[in-house]
Amino acid sequence: MSPTGNSAVWPVLLALTVLTAPCAAPAAAGGGYGPCPQIRFVGGEKIILNAMEIRLVCGDAATEGWGQIPFNQAENFLKAFLQQRGYQEPRFEPGPDVLKVDPGLKTVVRSFTQTGLPAEIKLKKLRKIKGQAMTPRLLDKAKTALQGALQNRGYACPEIDMRGNGTTGELTAEVRPGEIYRFEHIRPKRTGEVYPQIFSRYEAFRRGQRFDARLLDLTARRTVGDSLFLNAYFEVDCSTAGMVITERVVAGKPQLYKLGVGFDTEGFFIGKAQWLNSRLGARSNSMGVSVYTSYREQTAVADFRYFMGKASRLYLMPALTFGRLNEPQYEAIHSEFALLPGFSWDSRSLRGEFSAGPALEYEHTIRGLGPVTSYPAAAARLELRDHRFEYYAGEPQAGWRVNFKSQSMIAGLESRITAHLLSLQGEHIWNLGGYTPPALVLATRYLVQTTLVKNSLLAEGEIPLGMRIFMGGDSDLRGAGLNKVPADPLGLLTAVYDGVELRLGDVLPHGLQPLIFLDAAMGGRSSARLDPNVYFSPGFGLRWASPVGSIRTTVARGIVWRRDPAAEVLMQPQWRFFLSLGKEF
Known part of the structure; x- marks a missing residue:
């Protein structure tokens, strides 16, 4: 137009x-x-x-x-x-x-039609077009949405002509999608700072996979997020000879500095700082230091990641961690030195990372129940993360993530007890209806965790805090105080949690997104055994993607379902209010 x-x-x-x-x-x-x-x-x-x-x-x-x-x-x-x-x-x-x-009257888009769009792309899934004032900006918005839908499905170089009728309010898209392409020819940027093969560590796609523009964007984000370069992007050229993708980078200093501040009603003011250098040596090994501080928790982590080859994703990572926890039931300091071999990989739809190795732990319980001890341990961690989850991390709307971790200590190997911690937690997010932008977002998060140990050791205070479970707060049961389930210093040995949240998407003005949720959990003082009582936290809240970060507020009520009147009650029913800047579900 x-x-x-x-x-x-x-x-x-x-x-x-x-x-x-x-x-x-x-x-x-x-x-x-x-x-x-x-x-x-x-x-x-x-x-x-x-x-x-x-x-x-x-x-x-x-x-x-x-x-x-x-x-x-x-x-x-x-x-x-x-x-x-x-x-x-x-x-x-x-x-x-x-x-x-x-000026006359404003022209409103009364119909939106198309020609040439592939059958798998539904025009009715594009929201906030019909009923809006017909402007050049709206035409550009509709064109960008159609172009994204095509490029995310393999049509790398579509041609789209938008036409608007100012008299009738008819909007028409003439689409020539072109061919479906696959990831084949990638021209990595040749630079004196790093080997070209190193770029393959960050690729979020496989050769032969159908083209998806989001995966190129995700690959570029990874290189920038790891401070490999100041900026990175891809140029896509289509011709009768095929598609050629060329990586472009903007070189900068190899060191990255990040400072961040936030707030929530549990930790009060929150500060984060990070230093990272990912261009150490020709293989682009990386070293990083991060610090997190709040009223309740202070943590410092330093690690070095040494890669085994130019294009290898196999690495050896020594890591040193210091931490302090200050809760009403306890106060403790903790340190860990771990030597973790690991590797990462990308399939067509997800990224995985696995690491396992020995660790030396030290724990000092200053207040509350717990040992003062140091002991060797064996640790393992596996993370699987859907590419969509990673891509939409700033505006959660699709994808999933699953984490599994374990830690073991053996009596006789500089340890007084034998204990094995097993934990599985995850998060799944769905864009209901598949609309662009999303109208409703459904999310669930869950946790299954137990510590296999002699049960009597819990009351004796021999089990380290890191192997005991405390629930409550914004991360799980939002109708309970932070780590107040249970309210005593013993903690739990087994816990199961699941939370479901339904959030309104881009519907209301000013980016306001109301939400409702329901949390449910069970716990137990014994290994691999749950007490019969069930703890619920229904509630509601509001999310706003402000210019300075996501602001979330929730109000929840703790409820106890006493399935056995004789069983111990771990949570006291109450109302809880939470406000945060910078947190997501």
Whole structure:
């Protein structure tokens, strides 16, 4: 939809006007209103031009050559400005001294049709098009959404022409999807800082897999997030000879510094700091230090990741961790030195990472029940993460993640007891209906954890805090205080939790997203055994993706289902309020 007679000035006008704030139009003599005496708006619609627009249609005596604007030139500018606001059929009446402008009524998109779109892409799944004011920006938005839908399904180089009828409100997309391509020829960037083969560590796709633009974007994010380069992106070229993908990078200093602050009603003010260098040596080994601090918890981690080859994802990682926990039931400090061989991989749809090795643990319980001890342990961790989960991490709407971890200590090997911790936790998110942008988002998170140990050792205080379980708070039972299930310092040896949350997507103005949820959990003081009582936390809340991070607030009520009146009650029913800046579900 190109404004008649002003196609050459439209791109420049759009760039200029979005940078300036709106200015009220002063009243003009002779009826109507206008930004200056020679321009007068008539009709029922109120039009407010910003400062830059006023200069372009009224002139600027202080600028040479712009003291007076001819009416035909002002008319072209005004057509473009009104089209930005959805007025597609303005009427102009030039007079000897005054140009009268009747904006007419806004054109609203009443129908959205297409030709040439593949059957697997449903136009009705694109939201916030019909019923909106027809503007060049809306046409660009619809084109971008269609282009994304095609490029995420293998059509790497689609051609789309958008046409809007300002009279009828009909919007039409003429689509030429082109061929379905597969990831084959990738030209890695050749740079003196790293070997080209190193780029394969970050690839989120496999050769021969159907093209998906999101996987290229995810690959670029990984290289930037690991501070390999300052910026990275891919150029995609299609021809009769096939598709060629070329990686482009912007080199910068190899060291990355990150500082972040947040807040929640459990840890109060939260601070995070990170230093990372991922270009150590020709193999791009990495070293990092991170610090997390809040009122309840302080943690510092330093690690070094040594890769076994140029393109290898196999690594050896020594890691040193220091931590302090301060809860009402206990206070403890903990340190760990681990030597973890590991490797990562990507399939067509997920990323996996596995590491396992020995660790030396030290734990000192300052207050509460627990030992002062050091002991060797064997640790293992496996993480599986769907590519969609990783891609949409900033705006959760699809995908899943599963983590499994274990830790073992053996009596006689510098340890007084034998204990094995087993933990499985995960998170799944669905975009209900598959709309773009999402209308409803359903999410669930769960935890299954137990420590296999002689049960009597729990009351004797011989089991380290890291092998005991405390539930409650925003991470699981939102109707209980932080780590208040149980409220005593003993903790639990077995726990099962599942939480379900339904959140409104991009529907309300200002990015507000109401949500409802239900948490449920069971716990037990014995290994691999749950007490009969069930603990629920129904509640509601609100999420806002603010310019400074996600803000979430929830209100929940703790409820106890006493299936056995004789069984111990681990949670006290109460209302809980939570507010956070920077956290997601």
